[in-house]
Amino acid sequence: MISDLLSMTVLVGILASGIRLATPYLYAAIGETFGQRSGVLNLGVDGQMLMGAFTAFYVAIKTGNLWLGILSAMVVGALMGLAMAFVTVNLHAEQGISGIGFYLFGLGLSDLLFQKLLGTVETVKGFPKIHIPFLSDIPVVGEIFFRQNVLVYIAFALVPVAWFILNKTTLGLKIRAVGENPEAADSLGVSVARIRYFTIILGGTLSGVAGASMSIALVNVFQQNMTSGLGFIAVALVYFGAWRPWGVLAGALLFSLVNSLQLWIQVLGIPIPSDIAVMMPYILTILVLVATVSRVRAPSALTKQFERGD
Amino acid sequence: MKKFRLLVTVLLLLAVLLGACTTQEPAPAVEEPGAEEPAMEETKELFRVAVVMPSSINDLAFSQSMYDALLTIQSEMGGEEAMEIVYSDGMFVVDDAAAAIRDYASEGYNLVIAHGSQYGSSLQEIAPDFPETSFAWGTTVDTFGIDNIFAYEAASDQGGYVNGVLAASLSKTGILGVVGPIETGDAKLYVDGFVAGAKATDPTVQVNVNYIGSFSDVALAAEAANTHIAAGADVLTGTAQMVVGAIGVAEESGALWFGTQASQTELAPSIVVANQVYRWDVVLNEIMDLIGEGTFGGTSFVIDLANGGEVLEFNPDFDIPADVAALAEETIAEISGGAVALQAPKFEDVFQVAVVMPSSINDLAFSQSMYDALVSVQEWMGGEGAMEFVYSDGMFVVDDAAAAIRDYAAEGFDLVIAHGSQYGSSLQEIAPDFPETSFAWGTTVDTFGIGNIFAYEAASHEGGYVNGVIAASLSETGVLGVVGPIETGDAKLYVDGFVAGALATNPDIQVNVNYIGSFSDVALASEAASTHVAAGADGLTGTAQMVVGAIGVAEESGAMWFGTQASQSGLAPANVVANQVYHWDVVLKEVVQMIADGTYGGTSFVIDLANGGEVMDFNADYELPAEVKSLALDTIKGIVDGSITIVFGE
Numbered sequence: 001m002i003s004d005l006l007s008m009t010v011l012v013g014i015l016a017s018g019i020r021l022a023t024p025y026l027y028a029a030i031g032e033t034f035g036q037r038s039g040v041l042n043l044g045v046d047g048q049m050l051m052g053a054f055t056a057f058y059v060a061i062k063t064g065n066l067w068l069g070i071l072s073a074m075v076v077g078a079l080m081g082l083a084m085a086f087v088t089v090n091l092h093a094e095q096g097i098s099g100i101g102f103y104l105f106g107l108g109l110s111d112l113l114f115q116k117l118l119g120t121v122e123t124v125k126g127f128p129k130i131h132i133p134f135l136s137d138i139p140v141v142g143e144i145f146f147r148q149n150v151l152v153y154i155a156f157a158l159v160p161v162a163w164f165i166l167n168k169t170t171l172g173l174k175i176r177a178v179g180e181n182p183e184a185a186d187s188l189g190v191s192v193a194r195i196r197y198f199t200i201i202l203g204g205t206l207s208g209v210a211g212a213s214m215s216i217a218l219v220n221v222f223q224q225n226m227t228s229g230l231g232f233i234a235v236a237l238v239y240f241g242a243w244r245p246w247g248v249l250a251g252a253l254l255f256s257l258v259n260s261l262q263l264w265i266q267v268l269g270i271p272i273p274s275d276i277a278v279m280m281p282y283i284l285t286i287l288v289l290v291a292t293v294s295r296v297r298a299p300s301a302l303t304k305q306f307e308r309g310d
Numbered sequence: 311m312k313k314f315r316l317l318v319t320v321l322l323l324l325a326v327l328l329g330a331c332t333t334q335e336p337a338p339a340v341e342e343p344g345a346e347e348p349a350m351e352e353t354k355e356l357f358r359v360a361v362v363m364p365s366s367i368n369d370l371a372f373s374q375s376m377y378d379a380l381l382t383i384q385s386e387m388g389g390e391e392a393m394e395i396v397y398s399d400g401m402f403v404v405d406d407a408a409a410a411i412r413d414y415a416s417e418g419y420n421l422v423i424a425h426g427s428q429y430g431s432s433l434q435e436i437a438p439d440f441p442e443t444s445f446a447w448g449t450t451v452d453t454f455g456i457d458n459i460f461a462y463e464a465a466s467d468q469g470g471y472v473n474g475v476l477a478a479s480l481s482k483t484g485i486l487g488v489v490g491p492i493e494t495g496d497a498k499l500y501v502d503g504f505v506a507g508a509k510a511t512d513p514t515v516q517v518n519v520n521y522i523g524s525f526s527d528v529a530l531a532a533e534a535a536n537t538h539i540a541a542g543a544d545v546l547t548g549t550a551q552m553v554v555g556a557i558g559v560a561e562e563s564g565a566l567w568f569g570t571q572a573s574q575t576e577l578a579p580s581i582v583v584a585n586q587v588y589r590w591d592v593v594l595n596e597i598m599d600l601i602g603e604g605t606f607g608g609t610s611f612v613i614d615l616a617n618g619g620e621v622l623e624f625n626p627d628f629d630i631p632a633d634v635a636a637l638a639e640e641t642i643a644e645i646s647g648g649a650v651a652l653q654a655p656k657f658e659d660v661f662q663v664a665v666v667m668p669s670s671i672n673d674l675a676f677s678q679s680m681y682d683a684l685v686s687v688q689e690w691m692g693g694e695g696a697m698e699f700v701y702s703d704g705m706f707v708v709d710d711a712a713a714a715i716r717d718y719a720a721e722g723f724d725l726v727i728a729h730g731s732q733y734g735s736s737l738q739e740i741a742p743d744f745p746e747t748s749f750a751w752g753t754t755v756d757t758f759g760i761g762n763i764f765a766y767e768a769a770s771h772e773g774g775y776v777n778g779v780i781a782a783s784l785s786e787t788g789v790l791g792v793v794g795p796i797e798t799g800d801a802k803l804y805v806d807g808f809v810a811g812a813l814a815t816n817p818d819i820q821v822n823v824n825y826i827g828s829f830s831d832v833a834l835a836s837e838a839a840s841t842h843v844a845a846g847a848d849g850l851t852g853t854a855q856m857v858v859g860a861i862g863v864a865e866e867s868g869a870m871w872f873g874t875q876a877s878q879s880g881l882a883p884a885n886v887v888a889n890q891v892y893h894w895d896v897v898l899k900e901v902v903q904m905i906a907d908g909t910y911g912g913t914s915f916v917i918d919l920a921n922g923g924e925v926m927d928f929n930a931d932y933e934l935p936a937e938v939k940s941l942a943l944d945t946i947k948g949i950v951d952g953s954i955t956i957v958f959g960e
Contacts, residue, residue: 013844017837024833111670111704121674121858123865123881219836219859221881224670224704228831228856259834263841266824267791274797278827 008140010264015144017260018253019152020218024049024210024227025252026155028234029241030162031206033248034199036238037166039179039301040088042200043099045207046231047106048080052208053215054110057222058117060124066216070151073212074205080106081204085197092305103231111224118222126220127151151213158206162245175199179299182306192306207231240289242296254288255281356394357387357598360414361423362407363399365526369551371571372525373399376425378572379590383598386591401426402526408432415440420601422446427495433459437607444606446597448590449496451610460600461610462593466496466549466570467503467653468615468645469586472622473568474507475641476584477545478515479634480566487538487565489531489548489556490521500549500570500586507641513922513950514943518543528555535559557582575625584624584638592619616646654691654899655906657724661691663699664718665727668706669830673855675875676829677703680729682876683894690899705730706830712736719744725905726750731799737763741911748910750901752894753800755914764904765914766897770800770853770874771807772919772949773890775956776926777872778811779945780888781849782819783938784870791842791869793835793852793860794825804853804874804890806958811945822847832859839863861885879929886929888942896923920950 028045035042052073060069084102087093127149136146166172177185178195186192210231215222237255241247262277359380363373377397384393396414401407407429414422415436423446424433430447434454437445441458448462477486486508490501505517518541520534532555535546539559546560547568554577560567561578569575569585593611600609613619622642624630630638665684667677684699691697700718705711711733718726719740727750728737734751741749741760751757752766781790790812794805809821822845824838836859839850843863850864851872858881864871865882873879873889897915904913917923926946928934934942948954 009844013841017840020840021833021837107704115670115672120672121881123862214833219832220862221832221858223673223830223832223855223858225706225830226832228828228833230831230833260837260841263824263826263834263838267822267838267841267845269822274794274823274825274827278796278825 010268012140012143014257014260014264016147017263018257019144019148019156021256021259022252023152023155023218024213024230025234025237025256026158026249027206027210027213028231029237029248029252030158030245031203031210032235032238033162033241033243033245034166034175035196035203036302037179037243037299038175038196038199039182039299039304039306040196040200041095041099041235041303042084042102042203043096043232043235044080044084044102044106045099045203045210045234046227046229047103047110048077048204048207049106049211049214049227049231050110050225051080051106052077052211053226054114054211054222055208056212057124057215058113060126060216061118061122066127069216070209070212073208075208077204077206077208077211078201079204080208081201082197084204085200088200089193089196092307095303107225114222114224121221121223123221124216126215127217149217151209151217155213156249159245159249166245176299178306179301182301182304186306186308192308210234236285239296239298240285242292243299251285251288255285258284357392357421358394358419359396359421359423360417360419361395361397361425362401362410362414362429363397364402364407364426364428365400365551367397367399369572370554370569370574370577371549371551373425373551374572375588376423376590379588379594382589382591383594404428404432408436411445412436412439415443415445418443420444421597423448430454442606444597444601446594446607451612453608453610455608457608458606460597460607462590462597463610463612464496464499464588464620465612465614465653466500466586466620467506469570469620469622470500470503471507471510471645472615472638472641473547473570473584473586474504474509474517475511476630476634476638477504477547477566477568478508478511479637480583480630481515481543481545483542483544484512484515485542485544486515486517487535487541487543487546488517488519489534489538489546489553490519491525491550491552492523493521497549504547504568509922511637513919513925514946522552524552525550526552528552531555532559539563539565573623575623575627579625579627581628582625583628583630584622587621587623588613589619589621592617614646615642654696655903657696657906660695661697661725661902662723663697663725663727664721664723665699665701665729666705666711666714666718666733667701667703668711668730668732669704669855671701671703674858674878674881675853675855677729677855678876679892680727680894683892683898686893686895687898687902690895691902708732708736712740715749716740716743719747719749722747724748725901727752734758746910748901748905750898750911755916757912757914760911762911764901764911766894767914767916768800768803768892768924769916769918770804770890770924771810771956771958773874773924773926774804774807774851775811775814775949775954776919776942776945777851777874777888777890778808778813778821779815780934780938780942781808781851781870781872782812782815783941784887784935785816785819785849787846787848788816788819789842789846790819790821790849790851791839791845791847792821792823793838793842793850793857794823795829795854795856796827797825801853807956808851808872810956810958826856828856829854830856832856835859836863843867843869877927879927879931883929883931885932887932887934888929889927891925891927892917893923893925896921919946 055076056069056073059072087098132146136142174190178192182192237251240251258281262280265277365373367377380395387393398410421444427450437456446460450461453459453461491497508515522530522534531552535556545566548556549570557577567582573585575582669677671681688697702714725748731754738758741763750764754765757763757765795801812819812821826834826838835856839860849870852860853874861881864885871886877889879886
């Protein structure tokens with residue numbers, strides 16, 4: 001039966017599934033990467049995702065316009081990011097704790113709004129699968145990569161964009177400087193506060209899109225706590241990816257592919273107990289982290305407060 | 311001339327004066343020392359009764375029942391010399407009725423009966439003005455605390471229940487129709503009792519209820535009956551005076567009729583099976599005895615099967631099969647003996663319930679099933695005035711849930727429900743600290759041996775089996791997919807039952823099972839469903855709140871969906887075939903009854919197909935082929951009567 005796994009249908013299924021599953025992780029983790037590279041840990045990602053998911057869903061249902069839904073999710077995510085930035089940069093709150101606070105806020109508010117404004121679980125017509133001309137006809141590869149919905153494509157496109165910004169632009173240089181040595185950056189005229197505001201708001205915006213990608217593209221439904229801790233995994237993936245966009249992509253893909261593998265294992269009746277199968281992505285992630293920990297280095301100022309004149 | 315005319319005038323005046331004198335009522339010869347003298351049996355003083363009624367004395371229903379009762383008592387007492395009866399019927403305008411009531415009271419009637427719950431507020435004003443008059447008011451239990459008002463009510467759900475049992479036993483189409491007036495008072499009681507009796511006899515019977523919004527609109531009642539017949543009903547019932555319209559329609563189409571309040575046999579002797587006849591005289595006798603002793607009010611009475619105030623009268627011209635008649639007698643005996651509790655227990659204070667749940671109350675699954683049950687129980691108990699409930703949902707973090715449970719107990723809630731097996735260890739610590747609070751925990755059978763914990767569970771494999779049977783019968787690809795949460799508890803039971811049912815129907819069917827490892831991860835559930843579809847499944851099922859993700863995939867791919875815990879038909883009306891719906895209220899009602907009797911825990915309950923705690927609900931929008939539907943119904947019957955044993959295999 002393990003040989004079943006190697007059949008073409010199954011392999012294609014696993015890979016296509018893995019790509020889809022990776023999408024929300026990518027948005028959230030890329031956004032978090034910016035924040036963490038600038039020295040800020042945001043644990044509220046899951047809450048931002050839930051607010052983004054609800055907003056996109058509600059706007060899409062009420063207006064029938066999916067892009068308006070995405071836009072609203074971005075606005076909501078940005079607002080939450082703004083609040084987080086204020087709390088972190090101006091109020092110097094302990095980042096881990098304030099992040100959890102925002103998570104709980106997003107979790108509760110999204111559910112409250114859902115109960116008051118919608119009241120019952122329903123579906124929406126989300127982003128449809130788009131077949132990229134020519135490319136989607138390539139056997140195997142076409143099916144896996146080029147028959148997804150538009151948000152999936154954008155998520156993957158984000159990776160090289162994020163890499164470019166972080167490594168090849170002045171903005172990226174400033175971000176990295178603020179994350180490594182904010183005092184030095186400050187002395188050179190870089191506004192630490194402004195950079196951090198930017199990265200945190202950007203992170204919030206992308207988390208909002210991550211949530212929207214679930215509620216109006218992948219699953220097309222909103223339900224209380226539908227992210228189910230996904231945001232926290234996304235934060236972990238930033239560590240896993242060594243704070244580099246391509247690393248984050250690798251981490252998201254690894255995690256999601258193993259997840260989709262365990263789904264197929266169960267469906268094919270391969271005699272691995274379901275409990276073990278379900279653990280696989282998490283165990284693998286931990287193993288890889290342990291293997292690579294000595295070779296990566298976090299931004300030096302991560303989670304440390306910065307106050308001018310310290 | 312003048313003198314003559316003066317003489318005539320004086321004589322005339324004298325004549326008039328004398329005439330006036332002689333027609334004067336003689337003053338009471340005997341002075342009664344006071345109204346408390348109980349020596350009434352000997353004195354044959356005329357007892358004068360006046361009654362005000364909203365409809366005609368020959369309405370074959372509400373008003374007739376009271377008028378007939380008065381006639382019965384009058385003849386028992388010896389006729390018109392012993393008891394005088396006057397009535398004002400057709401008093402549907404409350405102000406007219408109030409005027410009549412006041413007039414009767416001021417004319418010195420001993421007992422004035424306001425036969426209609428709508429007369430209550432008028433009576434509340436009038437009665438205190440006439441402390442020497444006794445008033446009786448129904449149907450209600452409220453005497454307003456005024457000591458010259460008696461209240462009387464009918465436990466009409468009892469006869470309704472028996473009628474329902476009979477109706478379900480005799481129906482050939484399995485569809486019953488109810489024509490109700492307005493959803494209130496003894497009408498609602500009767501209908502609810504009828505539905506309960508029918509369902510208890512045959513869980514698959516369909517009872518369509520129509521409240522036409524009027525007590526008197528005969529034409530509308532006839533139309534309602536026509537609608538029922540068109541929908542396939544072959545047995546009808548109804549209450550209030552407008553039913554004569556419905557009875558006519560029933561007779562025309564050959565449907566059977568069950569009556570209440572009065573005997574309606576004479577209207578259609580060929581189709582009326584039985585009537586629950588109100589014998590108000592049972593109550594009136596007691597009232598009149600009390601008046602004789604000098605008590606003019608302050609008590610409320612109920613007529614029921616036990617005290618003979620309600621009597622099931624069978625139409626002698628209708629042939630009931632012997633076993634059905636025996637079942638009816640048995641049911642009457644059980645109800646009279648108190649074995650069947652139809653009405654909610656009454657508590658001194660508002661009964662307060664709190665529930666803690668792991669997911670949202672509108673998750674279309676686990677938590678929603680409990681929330682819906684509480685709403686239903688609240689209605690059963692009499693609304694917010696009788697029972698209040700609060701909830702904390704989304705408590706997937708066990709410590710938060712434990713804090714909530716402890717808080718509720720400390721705030722003095724009567725019943726605290728921990729709706730999630732993960733709350734068990736917390737509950738084990740908390741319950742002993744609050745011995746006066748009753749706790750309920752599910753899904754499990756373990757009460758930890760603690761005296762104030764009830765446990766409840768779902769035999770979800772039963773509905774799972776039925777779903778599996780239907781799925782296997784309908785599948786064209788021969789592949790089915792299951793999206794499960796974690797391999798435990800009622801989720802595992804459901805999945806195992808589904809697999810067993812599918813294999814029993816088609817041994818070659820392939821059922822792929824996938825436990826995604828989470829109760830809430832919608833995205834993963836969606837992927838799992840996609841995986842099943844890619845593997846060829848055209849029928850999917852799953853349990854727990856994450857299934858909404860899977861249902862979306864089913865809809866996209868055109869696969870069938872089979873639901874459990876709550877009805878998921880609304881989410882994908884074109885794809886959902888059937889749902890096993892949990893009715894936790896079956897358990898909650900027993901728990902409330904036990905708390906009323908002073909037991910706060912120590913028992914565990916199971917909902918299943920037999921006790922109506924699990925109900926197979928077929929999606930009306932899905933065209934199920936007739937032979938599959940009857941296979942499903944036979945399967946349900948087989949599980950309920952034990953002829954089908956569910957065997958879990960590999």
